[in-house]
Amino acid sequence: MSILAALLERLPGRAHGPGSAAYDAGRTVFAGVGEPAVVVRPTTAAEVAEAVRAAIEHEQPVAVRSGGHGAMPVTEGVVVDLAELSSVDVHDDGTVSVGAGAHWGDVAAALAPHGLGVSSGDTLDVGVGGLALGGGIGWLVRTHGLTVDAVRELEIVTAAGAVVVASAESHPDLFWALRGGGGNYGVVTRFRFAASPVDGLVGGQIMFDQSDVGAVLRAWRDVTVRSTDELNSTLLVLPPFSPEMPAGPQLAVAYRGTEAELREVLAPLLSLPSVSDVSLGPIAYGDLLEAAPPGKPPFRFVGGNGFAPELSDELIEACERALQGSVPTMLMLRAMGGSFARVAPDATPIAFRDAQALLVVNGLLPADATDEQVALTQLELDRPLEFTSGRYANFTQEFGDDVLESIYPPATLERLRRIKAQYDPGDVFRAVHHIAPA
Structure with a gap:
């Protein structure tokens, strides 16, 4: 059974093959159009996990689309399009839970009535997931730091097909790696950020x-x-x-x-x-x-x-x-x-x-x-x-080991690779700046 057939069976209504509107949307990124075997548009972390497990069983690579900026076109495997995971929920403690498929304009709009914001990128329509995992140098970086500095926890689907929550107290090594190590460790489905005052x-x-x-x-x-x-x-x-x-x-x-x-x-x-x-x-x-x-x-x-x-x-x-x-x-x-x-x-x-x-x-x-x-x-x-x-x-639009070694100092890259080996030893997740397991 092909990966497309398997996902059509396991995730009916969520898996899309060539010729459908959802497939065309999911395969299109800022840098061009790819030809993956299947595009999955999940609505829950459990559906993301099902897609990841199916991809691993069929020995297919997994790529994640969160907004489409910063991603490269995919020519095979499974694209997990997070467009439906776009909720933005503001909490009484000044934090905000954000689906990884939301756009930063959505986050700003939801926080505005509270006089709060999360320092993010420069544009409204960049996806939350890709920017936040890469660092996030935003408009208020000197006042409130990077986007990753505001992260308090992340919900992520790992290469084992498990849904875990990473924070300073739970899976702390994974929490550290995700705040700047990109999409090399799994599919992040939800972030919790500490919002900051942006009134005045x-x-x-x-x-x-x-x-x-x-x-x-x-x-x-x-x-x-x-x-x-x-x-x-x-x-x-x-x-x-x-x-x-x-x-x-x-x-x-x-x-x-x-x-x-x-x-x-x-x-x-x-x-x-x-x-x-x-x-x-x-x-x-x-x-x-x-x-x-x-x-x-x-x-x-x-x-x-x-x-x-x-x-x-x-x-x-x-x-x-x-x-x-x-x-x-x-x-x-x-x-x-x-x-x-x-x-x-x-x-x-x-x-x-x-x-x-x-x-x-x-x-x-x-x-x-x-x-x-x-x-x-x-x-x-x-x-x-x-x-x-x-x-x-x-x-950074150049790629390769030498580029990776310029993005991270040696000790940082070594730690990122050790954590990769712990959470994704089979190297299922290969972000554009690919960190291989140690």
Whole structure:
């Protein structure tokens, strides 16, 4: 009996083969469309467990879809599409239980009437599961830390087909691994997060022209390194895209306080002659989240990311040179520190807690760029990355053992592999950044 036939029998109404709408939805991710043997759309953790057991019995790989961003197309095996596991329940103790198939916009909307939020990604429609398991550098990372820092427990279906709850008290090693180790340990079906106050926010954008990008970078650095936890910011420098996205630096900020306080903190930036537009004022946390761009971008991104322990003059000069390279280049500096830095480096698999910023630099090449063009562009962009440590998994589109070793320090990766051997010795679950059992 095929895996499709077996799951149609064991999970009627939940298993879907080629030609159905549910199959087409489940096989489609941001990076493209795959051809799995079957898509399962469960409504309970018990149904997820049944799908996992069937896949193991038929020696089929298991892939998990939670929103579709960050996942790769699947060409065989079983896709577990968590779209139906999307409930969001707010509790009296300030925690929130969230199905792994929910979207972060749903979480923000449910928590808004309580003045609460969970610092997550930048967009409304990214799935909860994938982002939370990879770290979660959100809008309020300096104020409230990473998404994984807010996790209090997780419900997960293991490779044994068992449903367990992992927390600091129950399965603590698994709890540690799941908060940054990705989907390598099973299918997480539910999270419980500690929500944080997000009322009283002010924020918005400051736009700059291209006349003195270096001055913007340095002023942002100076503001960032001396600011309190209440200031969260991302500096993005864009090449020409379209009239709606002009070239030059643009700063997005979120601050828990008053607009007058925010303007005082940002005074060195607001006084720069290259300021072209200022839009600051009270803002709801949910309004910080934007809709993700539709479809796969028509570019090939070449570059990388890394955690910068120091926003040195040398790093900024390297960023300036990268922006002046031979191909259109985009640069992002995301302020870290604050609450992010007060978590011990071995408390979660996200170990580079000394970072002052996350740096992302990408050259934009045509989709059909040659290997030689890619290699030459990468050489130009490697210089600023030399001032960083490690990589952030959720922003890393390269794969392989060498990439994995750059995401996790040796001791962290060794521990992740030992825990993998304990909970998934047969290596059933292979996330995009695949951690093999020890």
